[in-house]
Amino acid sequence: MRIHKRKKTLLMREQFLEMLISLLENGFSLQESLAVMQRNRQFSADILYCFTDGLAKGSSFAECFYQAGFSLQEMTQVQLADIHGNVIITLKNILNTMQILRKQKKELSKVATYPILLLVFVIALLFAMRFFLLPSLLQSGMIKTSHWSIGLIAYGPFIMVGLILAISGFVGGYFWYAKQQTALQRSTFIASLPFIGFLYKMYQTSYFALEWSKMFKQGLEARQILAFMETVNPQSLVASLAKELNRSLSQGKTLAKELEDYSFLLPEFSLIILQGEVKGKLGEELLLYSQLLTKRIVEKVEGWIRWVQPLVFLFVAVLIMAIYIAMFLPMYENIGGIME
Numbered sequence: 001m002r003i004h005k006r007k008k009t010l011l012m013r014e015q016f017l018e019m020l021i022s023l024l025e026n027g028f029s030l031q032e033s034l035a036v037m038q039r040n041r042q043f044s045a046d047i048l049y050c051f052t053d054g055l056a057k058g059s060s061f062a063e064c065f066y067q068a069g070f071s072l073q074e075m076t077q078v079q080l081a082d083i084h085g086n087v088i089i090t091l092k093n094i095l096n097t098m099q100i101l102r103k104q105k106k107e108l109s110k111v112a113t114y115p116i117l118l119l120v121f122v123i124a125l126l127f128a129m130r131f132f133l134l135p136s137l138l139q140s141g142m143i144k145t146s147h148w149s150i151g152l153i154a155y156g157p158f159i160m161v162g163l164i165l166a167i168s169g170f171v172g173g174y175f176w177y178a179k180q181q182t183a184l185q186r187s188t189f190i191a192s193l194p195f196i197g198f199l200y201k202m203y204q205t206s207y208f209a210l211e212w213s214k215m216f217k218q219g220l221e222a223r224q225i226l227a228f229m230e231t232v233n234p235q236s237l238v239a240s241l242a243k244e245l246n247r248s249l250s251q252g253k254t255l256a257k258e259l260e261d262y263s264f265l266l267p268e269f270s271l272i273i274l275q276g277e278v279k280g281k282l283g284e285e286l287l288l289y290s291q292l293l294t295k296r297i298v299e300k301v302e303g304w305i306r307w308v309q310p311l312v313f314l315f316v317a318v319l320i321m322a323i324y325i326a327m328f329l330p331m332y333e334n335i336g337g338i339m340e
Helices: 010-025 030-040 045-056 061-067 072-084 087-140 148-180 183-191 196-217 222-229 237-250 255-259 267-279 282-339
Strands: none
Touching: 010 030, 010 045, 010 087, 030 045, 045 061, 061 072, 072 087, 072 196, 072 222, 072 237, 087 148, 087 196, 087 282, 148 183, 183 196, 183 237, 196 222, 196 237, 196 267, 196 282, 222 237, 237 255, 255 267, 267 282
8 A cells, every 4th residue: 555645754755765775876786775774773664664565565666666655757767767777867866856845845835934824814813803893993983884994894804715715726626627637638737827837847848858868878769768658657647648659650750740749848859859869869968958957947946936935925015004004094084074
């Protein structure tokens, strides 16, 4: 049974992977590496059990990865590594990606925690005004019931909670919808979304460029690579794309031309495939392209994170200003009317 991801933190999987890579690089076999980690008793017993028990029952190395809480994408990478033979390099790439994600999640939580607390405080303040302050003001006669600010105080908190619930429902609906689609349909849909769509294209293009570069450098041809990719997990994007491309190639179409039709891959990817096939250095070009895209992804995400906190603070500040205006403006207008 696969361990639920939320029960196994990213850090625990990182520590396991880091030690496994170190042992494999120093000449230990997979079984010996697992035995060393079991004797060490500093790693998750559940993760180790998934590997030892899975291998004993005949599961592949990649299947053990998935059972231990690693993602389907990471499992597919390990399956491809079994084909092209660069297992240690693949594990290092997975570890590097995990470390980058953990760092970015940590930064995002740091910049978002305080603004979120402020937002919760504002919503609580709105409800307090609605149920405690507003009735007192109306009874005192200090404000007119027809004033526009009364509507803001009366309905504002419900509108905000409604918006939050609507956004949550939209996100939940998206995940439900995504589960009903094939890997290709899901990827096409995500690539069409604003903001994250372009980032997703960069990530998928970087991923395919990296995996294909390894196999092209092994001397494999495009048809052989696609045939191997069809053998990995059938639910993965890799296998689905390979199956469609193989069908197109059998009809006499070119690989570079067919890649242009997939919106979750950047347009220049097909151009690199075309030029690399002509020059005979496709593996090297794809590797460099993948590294460049990975760097751009990290820079773009870090740039977005730097904008999150100021934008949330600005939103909260506007809400607070609206509360003060709604609360005091009718009182000032009423006092001004009395003085006249």
